[in-house]
Amino acid sequence: MIYLTLPYPPTVNSYYRSVNGRSILSKVAREYRAAVLALVSQPHPLKGRLAVVLHVYPPDRRRRDLDNLGKSLLDALQHAGVYLDDSQIDRLTIVRKTVVTHGQILVEIEDGHTGDS
Secondary structure, eight states: OEEEEEEOOOOGGGTEEEETTEEEEOHHHHHHHHHHHHHOOOSSOBOSOEEEEEEEEOSSSSOOOGGGTHHHHHHHHHHTTSBSOGGGEEEEEEEEOOOOTTOEEEEEEEETOOSOO
């Protein structure tokens, strides 16, 4: 099991920008990827099937859609070399927790998940 504490991610709404008809990563998305990369030290990417639990500690009490957080966070973990591709994830659980200053995400990744449970 891998446990990571990461900064609160940007939402999918701010993840991409359109430039000359092409979708590119926004500045916020690139900065988030760099922040995750600086915090994660994974010598070899996980190659098996995965189960991921995201414990979401929002930065404030505003209404937020939890499903808007997954894309930027999971892509940043892939970019940091935690796993080869987020298509390896068979089970994704997102749990809202209490508000903490600046927000954060506690990530649990179980390698070798069979998909049966």
